[in-house]
Amino acid sequence: MRRLLVLLMMTLAVAVIGAACGGEKKLEKVSVALDWFPWSNHSGLFIAKEKGYYRDEGLDVDIYTPSDPSAVLQTVGAGRDQFGISYQTEVLLARQQEVPVISIAALVQHPLDSVMTLKSSGIERPSQLKGKKVGYPGIGYDEPLLDTMLRKDGLSLKDVELVNVGYDLVPALIGKKVDAVVGAYWVHESISAENQGYPVNMMRMEQWGVPDFYELVLVTSDKLNKDNPKLVERFVRATVRGYVDAVADPQKAIDVLARAHPEVDQSIERPGVRLLAPLWTEGVPTFGWQTRERWVGFADWMKDNGLLKPGLDAGAAFTNRYVEAAK
Secondary structure, eight states: OHHHHHHHHHHHHHHHHHHHHHHOOOOEEEEEEOSSSOOGGGHHHHHHHHTTHHHHTTEEEEEEOOSOGGGHHHHHHTTSSSEEEEOHHHHHHHHHTTOOEEEEEESOSSOOEEEEEEGGGTOOSGGGGTTOEEEEOSOTTHHHHHHHHHHHTTOOGGGSEEEEOTTOHHHHHHTTSSSEEEEEETTTHHHHHHHTTOOEEEEEGGGTTOOOOOSOEEEEEHHHHHHOHHHHHHHHHHHHHHHHHHHHOHHHHHHHHHHHOTTSOHHHHHHHHHHHGGGGTTTSSSTBOOOHHHHHHHHHHHHHTTSSOTTOOGGGGBOOHHHHHHO
């Protein structure tokens, strides 16, 4: 009887262990290539990872900054990364060059790029830039963006002197090498300058004639969108959960970001996220929402300024199917 009891107990133990092993959820590995070093605008991703939202969807997500962030659309389009963060402008340019990528969510609903001047300069509007030096990072589309803002206020690009300062926008401005800079994020570089004792004026692009656009978007490849939409849906659903949490408590979002990346400058990110958080969902039914009007309208502006050739279908550059499913 005792031997029978021992045998039954052993059989039960084996069965329990087997069931546990068999029932363990195997996670599917995917990668997300960031557009820049980790900062507050990425916090929803890190919340989804820390809180297990990706794991709930059966995903093991690697969030990383590539050695060349400018190549994100190429690595995503080629399938080396399943997902990435890029810019609406870059997505349209890439699709024109037949890079097979598609936007699956908007991270922010408005431009973050701006024109920034020192408060001490007294320059508060584009018309006051006449005869001034304007620093820019050497990106081709910064010139028509600035030209549009100037024309809205009675000037044009020929009325200013453009100076390529690379990405050292803040040092160039506070060092007075230039009178203004274009391409600075009004939720980030402005705070960096002010933390160094240099209060600034910001001119937001959509307030000076530039069509409203999505600064940052989440992308995947056309192939993954077509061949494995369930994977994309699971990833977007978990990501939306992360950003919903970030919207509800932006400062806790920075706590999560700092745990994942202790090197982040919280003296910039904490005040910055107060400016940024409303832009995650402003004027839309849910985080990530995109409109055809926004994509087509900005593409038309790009065509008018020689950045895009006629014929590109801007409406095919995005989809709301996954954000809609996540609701």
